[in-house]
Amino acid sequence: MRNYIVLLVLLNFLFLSCNANQNDSKNLSGNENEIHPKLILTKKGVEEIRSHLGKLPLFDASLEKVKQEVDQEIELGIQVPIPKDYSGGYTHERHKRNFLMIQKAGVLYQILQDDKYGNYVKDMLFAYAKMYPTLPIHPKPRSYARGKLFWQCLNDSNWLVYASQGYDCIYNFLSEEERSVLENDLFKPFADYISIQNPQFFNRVHNHSTWGNAAVGMIALVMNDDALLDRALYGIKNAALASNAKDNDGGFIKNKEGKAGYFANLEEPFSPDGYYTEGPYYQRYAMYPFLIFAEALQNVKPEYEVFKFKNNVLLNSIDALLQLTDADGEFFPINDGQKGMSYYSRELVTAVDVAYAYGGNNSGLLSIAEKQQKVTLDDAGLAVALAIKDGKATLFDKKSVNLSDGSKGDEGGVGILRYGEEDLTLVFKYAAQGLSHGHYDKLSFSLFEKGEEVLQDYGLARYVNVEQKGGGNYLKENKTWAKQTIAHNTVIQDEISHFQGKYEIGSKHHSELHFFNADNSDVQLISAKENNAYPGSKMHRTLAVVKDEKYTKPYVLDVFRITSDQPHQFDLPYYYFGQPISMNFDVNTSSSIQPLGSKNGYQHLWLEATGQGATTSQFTWLNHNKFYTISSNTSKQDELLFARIGANDPNFNLRNDPGFIIRRKNVKQTVFATVIESHGTYSPVSEFSVSATSNIKKVQVVYDSEEYTVVQITNVENEVKTLIISNRDTNNQTKHSLKVNNKEFSWVGPFYFK
Amino acid sequence: MRNYIVLLVLLNFLFLSCNANQNDSKNLSGNENEIHPKLILTKKGVEEIRSHLGKLPLFDASLEKVKQEVDQEIELGIQVPIPKDYSGGYTHERHKRNFLMIQKAGVLYQILQDDKYGNYVKDMLFAYAKMYPTLPIHPKPRSYARGKLFWQCLNDSNWLVYASQGYDCIYNFLSEEERSVLENDLFKPFADYISIQNPQFFNRVHNHSTWGNAAVGMIALVMNDDALLDRALYGIKNAALASNAKDNDGGFIKNKEGKAGYFANLEEPFSPDGYYTEGPYYQRYAMYPFLIFAEALQNVKPEYEVFKFKNNVLLNSIDALLQLTDADGEFFPINDGQKGMSYYSRELVTAVDVAYAYGGNNSGLLSIAEKQQKVTLDDAGLAVALAIKDGKATLFDKKSVNLSDGSKGDEGGVGILRYGEEDLTLVFKYAAQGLSHGHYDKLSFSLFEKGEEVLQDYGLARYVNVEQKGGGNYLKENKTWAKQTIAHNTVIQDEISHFQGKYEIGSKHHSELHFFNADNSDVQLISAKENNAYPGSKMHRTLAVVKDEKYTKPYVLDVFRITSDQPHQFDLPYYYFGQPISMNFDVNTSSSIQPLGSKNGYQHLWLEATGQGATTSQFTWLNHNKFYTISSNTSKQDELLFARIGANDPNFNLRNDPGFIIRRKNVKQTVFATVIESHGTYSPVSEFSVSATSNIKKVQVVYDSEEYTVVQITNVENEVKTLIISNRDTNNQTKHSLKVNNKEFSWVGPFYFK
Structure with a gap:
C-alpha cells in the first residue's frame, strides 16, 4: 500500500512536470491530461460542490431545476436544424435553446458525474461540427453582420460563449481525436467567422463586439490558443473598416480611437462609476459576456487581474446596475430598454454571484440572490449558497x-x-x-x-x-x-x-x-x-x-x-x-x-x-x-x-x-x-x-x-x-x-x- | 349575608314578574332592564365571545383591528358637521365614518366592557340628537329622495342601519331619560323621515328601499316598536305614488304589484337560485341590510323564520353571490357594477359569517373567511372563528x-x-x-x-x-x-x-x-x-x-x-x-x-x-x-x-x-x-x-x-x-x-x- 502511494505521488510529480513543460510549448490543446474544467467551473470547485450536495437549499434547488430542464430536453432528442428564421422563429429559438443546453448539460456532467450528460453535450456538438463546415451565411439579410447559425453574428457569439463552457466541461470526456474534430471543424472556423470574417462586428466598442470578444476569448482559453486569446483581448490587428460605416441601429462601426477587443470594450463604455453608456438594459445584456469571460480569464490567466482593471470597473458596474433598478428589481428603461427586464434575469444571477465571489463578499448581494432564488452552478454560486445558508445576507443598500x-x-x-x-x-x-x-x-x-x-x-x-x-x-x-x-x-x-x-x-x-x-x-x-x-x-x-x-x-x-x-x-x-x-x-x-x-x-x-x-x-x-x-x-x-x-x-x-x-x-x-x-x-x-x-x-x-x-x-x-x-x-x-x-x-x- | 341573598332573589323575582307584565303592554322601549344587546350581538353571544378572547386568532385579530380604528377616531374627537356635500366630500365622508364608528364602538363596549366606548357612542348619538330636530333637507338637490344627513335617503338609511346596532349595544348603558331623548329627537323622526316622508324611496322594490326597510326595522326592534316593525316588513299602507314616477337612474318607482317592505324586497328581486336581478355589485350592496336585518329579526323575533323564507332564498343568494366572483374574488361587473368590488368587502364578511352561522355550517365558507382575514365581531363571527380554529375549513366549491x-x-x-x-x-x-x-x-x-x-x-x-x-x-x-x-x-x-x-x-x-x-x-x-x-x-x-x-x-x-x-x-x-x-x-x-x-x-x-x-x-x-x-x-x-x-x-x-x-x-x-x-x-x-x-x-x-x-x-x-x-x-x-x-x-x- 505504502509503495503504491509513493508511486502515485511520483507519477503525479512527473505529470505536473510534464504539464509545466507543455505550458512552455505553443499548443496545448491536444493534451488529454490537462486539467478541465477550468473556465467557469473548476476542478477544485466541482469537488467542493460535490461535497456540499444536499446541504445547501438554494444550490440544490438551482441544480434540481437545471436537471429537470435538461432531462426534458434530452427526452426530446437533439435537433440541429438548418438555420432559416429571425428571432422568435423555430430555428432561431431552437439554436438558442441548444446553446443553453450545451452549457447546462456540461455543468450537470461535472457535478453529477453522469455520462448521460457528457454524451448529450458530445452528440450535440458533433451535430454542429457536422453541419458547420458547409453552412452558408444565414439566409435572412437584415443584419450588418450576418451570422451562420443565426441571422446576426451577435447570436452566433452567444452560442459560442455558452458552447465553450460546455466543451470545457466535457473536454476530458472526449478523446484527443474527438476534440480535434470539434476544434477544426467547428470551434476554430466558428471563432474566425465571427472575428476575422466580420471585423465590422468584432472590432468595435459595442455590446455586440463584447459578445464576440468573449466568445473568441473563451474558446481560446479552453483550447489554450494564445493567438486567439490575443485577438479576443485586443481585437484584430489592422482590420479595414470604413470610418463612416454604420450598423443596423445607426451607430458608427469604427470608434474614435480605433481601439478594439475585450479590454477596449471594458475601457470605453463604462464610466469609473460603472455606468454603461448604452443604459441598463444593454448593460445587463453585455454583463454576461463581460463577467463570464472575466471569470474565465481570472481562473485560467489570473495574471491579467481582470477584476482590478480600471479601478474595479467590472465590480462597480454590477453595483451600478443594481442601483439602476426599481423596487421590483426592474431596470429603468433608459435608451433602448425593454420594460420588465430585471435582476431576475439569468445574466444578473451570474452578475450577483460573480460580484459576491470575486468582489469581496458584499453581504447585500446575498439578499438579491435570495430574491432570485437561484445561483449559478459553479464556484461562485457555491460561495453565495454557502453564505446564505450561514445567514450572512443583509439588505442591499439602494440609495440616491x-x-x-x-x-x-x-x-x-x-x-x-x-x-x-x-x-x-x-x-x-x-x-x-x-x-x-x-x-x-x-x-x-x-x-x-x-x-x-x-x-x-x-x-x-x-x-x-x-x-x-x-x-x-x-x-x-x-x-x-x-x-x-x-x-x-x-x-x-x-x-x-x-x-x-x-x-x-x-x-x-x-x-x-x-x-x-x-x-x-x-x-x-x-x-x-x-x-x-x-x-x-x-x-x-x-x-x-x-x-x-x-x-x-x-x-x-x-x-x-x-x-x-x-x-x-x-x-x-x-x-x-x-x-x-x-x-x-x-x-x-x-x-x-x-x-x-x-x-x-x-x-x-x-x-x-x-x-x-x-x-x-x-x-x-x-x-x-x-x-x-x-x-x-x-x-x-x-x-x-x-x-x-x-x-x-x-x-x-x-x-x-x-x-x-x-x-x-x-x-x-x-x-x-x-x-x-x-x-x-x-x-x-x-x-x-x-x-x-x-x-x-x-x-x-x-x-x-x-x-x-x-x-x-x-x-x-x-x-x-x-x-x-x-x-x-x-x-x-x-x-x-x-x-x-x-x-x-x-x-x-x-x-x-x- | 344569607338574608341579603334572599332579598336579592326576591327582588329579582319581583323584577322578572314586573318585566313579564310589561311584555303584555304596548310599549316596552322605556324598560331599563330589558335584555340588550339582542339585535346582532346577543347577551349570550357576548358572554361566549368574552370566554374565548385571546384564544381565536382570527377573532382576536379582527377585534384588535377594530379597536385600533376606533381608538384612533376617539383620539380625533367627535365631529358632526352640518351636512352639505355629495359623496366624496367632507361632510358626506365624515357622517359615513361616524355611523361605522357608532356600530364598531358599540361592539367594543360590549366585548371589552370599557365605558370609554359606551361614552363615545353616547356622545356621538347625542350630538346627532341635538342637530337632527332642526336639520333641513340636505342642500344638494340631485336625488329623487333627498336625505337630511346625506344628499339621498339611501345614505341616511345606511346611517340608521349602523346606528341602530350601536344604540342596541349601549341601550342599558343609558338611563331611561337619555333613551327617551334619543328616541324622540333622533331615531323616531329619523325613521319617519326616510319612510313616511319619502314613500317614493321607502315603498319600492329596489335596493334603496331594502336599506330603508332594514333601517326602520332595526331601530324598531331595538325600541321594540311593533308598528314601526310592521312598516319595515310590509311597507307604508296606502302610500300615494304616481305609477309612472322614476328615480334618478330611470327606474320606475312603483312596482307592478304595488308590494312594498322588506319581505316584498326579498320576494321579488331574488330568483329561487338566489340571483339578484340588479346584478352582483348591487346584490353585494343590498346583502348587508338584507342579512343584518334578517339576523336581527331571527334573534329578536325568530317566529318569522326569515332565513327559511322562499326556500332559504337569503342563504341561496349568498352562495350565488360567491359564485358570481372571479378567481380573485371580484364580482363580475354585470349591469351597473364597479370593478374591483369583491368578497373582501365588509358586506361579504357579514354575508359569509351569517351564511355559516345560520345556514348549516357549510365548511366551504370558512375558506372564504380565511381569505377575508376578518370575522364580524358577533355571534356569527365567533362561530366562524371557532370552526376555523378547529381546522374545519374546506375549499369553497366554485363551479359551472x-x-x-x-x-x-x-x-x-x-x-x-x-x-x-x-x-x-x-x-x-x-x-x-x-x-x-x-x-x-x-x-x-x-x-x-x-x-x-x-x-x-x-x-x-x-x-x-x-x-x-x-x-x-x-x-x-x-x-x-x-x-x-x-x-x-x-x-x-x-x-x-x-x-x-x-x-x-x-x-x-x-x-x-x-x-x-x-x-x-x-x-x-x-x-x-x-x-x-x-x-x-x-x-x-x-x-x-x-x-x-x-x-x-x-x-x-x-x-x-x-x-x-x-x-x-x-x-x-x-x-x-x-x-x-x-x-x-x-x-x-x-x-x-x-x-x-x-x-x-x-x-x-x-x-x-x-x-x-x-x-x-x-x-x-x-x-x-x-x-x-x-x-x-x-x-x-x-x-x-x-x-x-x-x-x-x-x-x-x-x-x-x-x-x-x-x-x-x-x-x-x-x-x-x-x-x-x-x-x-x-x-x-x-x-x-x-x-x-x-x-x-x-x-x-x-x-x-x-x-x-x-x-x-x-x-x-x-x-x-x-x-x-x-x-x-x-x-x-x-x-x-x-x-x-x-x-x-x-x-x-x-x-x-x-
Whole structure:
C-alpha cells in the first residue's frame, strides 16, 4: 500500500512536470491530461460542490431545476436544424435553446458525474461540427453582420460563449481525436467567422463586439490558443473598416480611437462609476459576456487581474446596475430598454454571484440572490449558497446615487433620487448619447412609486423575440417614435428633437452636472445643464424630491429653465398612466382627432384635447388606485395638451399610453416650475377615497435671473416653501444672499430650500 | 349575608314578574332592564365571545383591528358637521365614518366592557340628537329622495342601519331619560323621515328601499316598536305614488304589484337560485341590510323564520353571490357594477359569517373567511372563528352554474362556465332587465383567465365616492355609453341598442335559456335566445368552453345566430385588453380619426382602423404577457373595426379601452362563429415567447337551418372538430341525425361535439 502511494505521488510529480513543460510549448490543446474544467467551473470547485450536495437549499434547488430542464430536453432528442428564421422563429429559438443546453448539460456532467450528460453535450456538438463546415451565411439579410447559425453574428457569439463552457466541461470526456474534430471543424472556423470574417462586428466598442470578444476569448482559453486569446483581448490587428460605416441601429462601426477587443470594450463604455453608456438594459445584456469571460480569464490567466482593471470597473458596474433598478428589481428603461427586464434575469444571477465571489463578499448581494432564488452552478454560486445558508445576507443598500457617464466619468451621467424604501424614485438622465442604442432625451426624467411607473420613459419600440412583430427585432417606430425627444419627459424646442435627432451630432455632446445633493433625505436635488441640444438655446433642469410633513407623501419639484437667443415654442410632456380625474382649467375636446404634428415623433401622438393655462394649472389622475397631481406655473398663453401615443402606427406597434404636455409659445426665456404629487388612494372594496385632491394651491416663479431662479410652492393651508437655485455658482462654500419680494434670503451653497 | 341573598332573589323575582307584565303592554322601549344587546350581538353571544378572547386568532385579530380604528377616531374627537356635500366630500365622508364608528364602538363596549366606548357612542348619538330636530333637507338637490344627513335617503338609511346596532349595544348603558331623548329627537323622526316622508324611496322594490326597510326595522326592534316593525316588513299602507314616477337612474318607482317592505324586497328581486336581478355589485350592496336585518329579526323575533323564507332564498343568494366572483374574488361587473368590488368587502364578511352561522355550517365558507382575514365581531363571527380554529375549513366549491333570474326563476338568467381552477371563466348574461341598474346587453358574455379580464364587460361609468367625478355619483356616460348595447360583447343591429335602450320596453322582456350542459368538464355549453330585443329579429347564442388535448389551454367557441325578416347590419364587438400583435387580414389606418357613430354609444368609440374580412379572420393580441387570438368566420364583405372607447368624452370619464368589432352588412340571416383562444406566454425576463401563434387554421359554418347549425374548427394540424347545435329541440333524449358535406352525424340531445 505504502509503495503504491509513493508511486502515485511520483507519477503525479512527473505529470505536473510534464504539464509545466507543455505550458512552455505553443499548443496545448491536444493534451488529454490537462486539467478541465477550468473556465467557469473548476476542478477544485466541482469537488467542493460535490461535497456540499444536499446541504445547501438554494444550490440544490438551482441544480434540481437545471436537471429537470435538461432531462426534458434530452427526452426530446437533439435537433440541429438548418438555420432559416429571425428571432422568435423555430430555428432561431431552437439554436438558442441548444446553446443553453450545451452549457447546462456540461455543468450537470461535472457535478453529477453522469455520462448521460457528457454524451448529450458530445452528440450535440458533433451535430454542429457536422453541419458547420458547409453552412452558408444565414439566409435572412437584415443584419450588418450576418451570422451562420443565426441571422446576426451577435447570436452566433452567444452560442459560442455558452458552447465553450460546455466543451470545457466535457473536454476530458472526449478523446484527443474527438476534440480535434470539434476544434477544426467547428470551434476554430466558428471563432474566425465571427472575428476575422466580420471585423465590422468584432472590432468595435459595442455590446455586440463584447459578445464576440468573449466568445473568441473563451474558446481560446479552453483550447489554450494564445493567438486567439490575443485577438479576443485586443481585437484584430489592422482590420479595414470604413470610418463612416454604420450598423443596423445607426451607430458608427469604427470608434474614435480605433481601439478594439475585450479590454477596449471594458475601457470605453463604462464610466469609473460603472455606468454603461448604452443604459441598463444593454448593460445587463453585455454583463454576461463581460463577467463570464472575466471569470474565465481570472481562473485560467489570473495574471491579467481582470477584476482590478480600471479601478474595479467590472465590480462597480454590477453595483451600478443594481442601483439602476426599481423596487421590483426592474431596470429603468433608459435608451433602448425593454420594460420588465430585471435582476431576475439569468445574466444578473451570474452578475450577483460573480460580484459576491470575486468582489469581496458584499453581504447585500446575498439578499438579491435570495430574491432570485437561484445561483449559478459553479464556484461562485457555491460561495453565495454557502453564505446564505450561514445567514450572512443583509439588505442591499439602494440609495440616491449619481452615476457619471463616459469612460473618464466626465460626460454627464444618470442621477437617481430615492426617498424611503423606494416610496418615490426619480431617475434623471443627463448623459452622453449612449452609442447606437441612445435616445435623444437630455435632461429627461422618469418617476416610480414602489416599483410602479408614475411618469414613464417609453423605452424601446420592439417586442424582443416576438416573431410576429418584425421578427422580434427593432421596429421602424423605434426610430420614428421611441428615440425622438417628444417620447420623453423633457423639453422639446419647435417640435424638433435634441440634436435634430442625428446621431452624428448627438454623439459629440453630453449634458453637464450642475450639482447633486442627497445629504438630507427630506430635500434631495439634482441639477444639470444642456447647452448643445439646440444651438443658441441653453437648458437647465433641477429636480428635487421633497418630504414635507404637511404632505402625506414625498413630492417632486421640477424646475426647467430655458434661455435662448430667439423666441421659440417649448413643449414639456409628462407621460402619466391611468384615468384623468380633474383639472382646474378649461379643456376642449373635438369629435375628430388628428396627430399633434407631422414629424420627429409628433406624428405618433393623437391630440385628444386642448386646454388653456391657469395661473397654476393642476391636473389630477388616478392610476392603480393612487391619486396624482401635476401643478405647474402657466399663463393664459400656455396650451395644455392631452395626447395619446398611437397615431400613424399602421401595424399597432406602439402602446396607446397618454401624455400631458405643457406648451409655451414664442418665448426667449422661460422657467417651467412643476410639482408632481402622489397624494391619495382609492379602494374599490371599501369605496373610500383618501386625500383625493392636491395639497397645493400655487406654484410660482417669483424671481429669475442668470444668477438665481426662485420658485415658491404654496399649499392649501397657505404655507409657502421657497427653492432658490444658484444658476452659476455651485461651490458648496459660497455665501449667497438675495432679496425677493422684500424678503431677504441668505444661504450657503448652490441651493436654498425652506 | 344569607338574608341579603334572599332579598336579592326576591327582588329579582319581583323584577322578572314586573318585566313579564310589561311584555303584555304596548310599549316596552322605556324598560331599563330589558335584555340588550339582542339585535346582532346577543347577551349570550357576548358572554361566549368574552370566554374565548385571546384564544381565536382570527377573532382576536379582527377585534384588535377594530379597536385600533376606533381608538384612533376617539383620539380625533367627535365631529358632526352640518351636512352639505355629495359623496366624496367632507361632510358626506365624515357622517359615513361616524355611523361605522357608532356600530364598531358599540361592539367594543360590549366585548371589552370599557365605558370609554359606551361614552363615545353616547356622545356621538347625542350630538346627532341635538342637530337632527332642526336639520333641513340636505342642500344638494340631485336625488329623487333627498336625505337630511346625506344628499339621498339611501345614505341616511345606511346611517340608521349602523346606528341602530350601536344604540342596541349601549341601550342599558343609558338611563331611561337619555333613551327617551334619543328616541324622540333622533331615531323616531329619523325613521319617519326616510319612510313616511319619502314613500317614493321607502315603498319600492329596489335596493334603496331594502336599506330603508332594514333601517326602520332595526331601530324598531331595538325600541321594540311593533308598528314601526310592521312598516319595515310590509311597507307604508296606502302610500300615494304616481305609477309612472322614476328615480334618478330611470327606474320606475312603483312596482307592478304595488308590494312594498322588506319581505316584498326579498320576494321579488331574488330568483329561487338566489340571483339578484340588479346584478352582483348591487346584490353585494343590498346583502348587508338584507342579512343584518334578517339576523336581527331571527334573534329578536325568530317566529318569522326569515332565513327559511322562499326556500332559504337569503342563504341561496349568498352562495350565488360567491359564485358570481372571479378567481380573485371580484364580482363580475354585470349591469351597473364597479370593478374591483369583491368578497373582501365588509358586506361579504357579514354575508359569509351569517351564511355559516345560520345556514348549516357549510365548511366551504370558512375558506372564504380565511381569505377575508376578518370575522364580524358577533355571534356569527365567533362561530366562524371557532370552526376555523378547529381546522374545519374546506375549499369553497366554485363551479359551472346556471342562475335563473326573476322572482319565479323564469326570466332568463346568468350562466357561468368554469374550467379547471378558474383557468377560464365565462359569464353569459341572458337575464331580465335588472331594474334601474340594468344594461341593454342580452346574450352578452365576458371572459376571465385566473381572475384577469380577457374580454371585458365595461361595468358602470362612475367613480363611487370620488368627489371630483360628478360628486362620486353616476356620470352622464353611464347612460350614453355603459348601459348601451355597443358597450358589451353582443350583437347590435343597425347601431341601435337592444329595446332601443328604453327601460319601458326592456323591463317587459327577458331572454330564454335554450340549454345548459356542464356535465363534461371538457365540453361545457350554454345556449340562449333573445327574440324581443329587435322586433322582427331573432338572436340565438351558444357558447362552449372546450378543453382539447391538442390545445395548450381551454378555448371558447362562440356561435351567434341571427335571423330577421329584413336585411340589417350586425356588429359583434369583443372588448379585449392589451397590445395588438398580428392579424391575417389587411388593415387601413388613417391620419385622422372620427367616432364610429353619432348615438347609442357609438359616439363614444374612436374608429382607429378598418380591415376587410378573410375567410377565417384572425387577430392576435398580447396582454399581461399572455397571447390571445380571436378566429372568426368572415368574408370579404365583412368589415373588421378596431375601436377605442373615449370619443365625445369632454370630462375624461371613460376608460380608453380597445375593442375589436366584426361588422356584417345587409344580411337577413347569418351566423357569427368565433373561437377565442388563450394560447401562449411571453417573459420579459427570459425574453422567451411560447406558443405565440394561434393553433387554429379555420372556423367555418358548414350548415345552417332552422333546425341545426353546424360549425367546424380546423387546427393547424388539419384536425377537425364539429359542433352541431339543435336550434329547436332541446330535449336530452331526442335522437338526431344529419348529413353534412356527405358525412353522417348521429347523436342524442341538444348538441353534438367531437
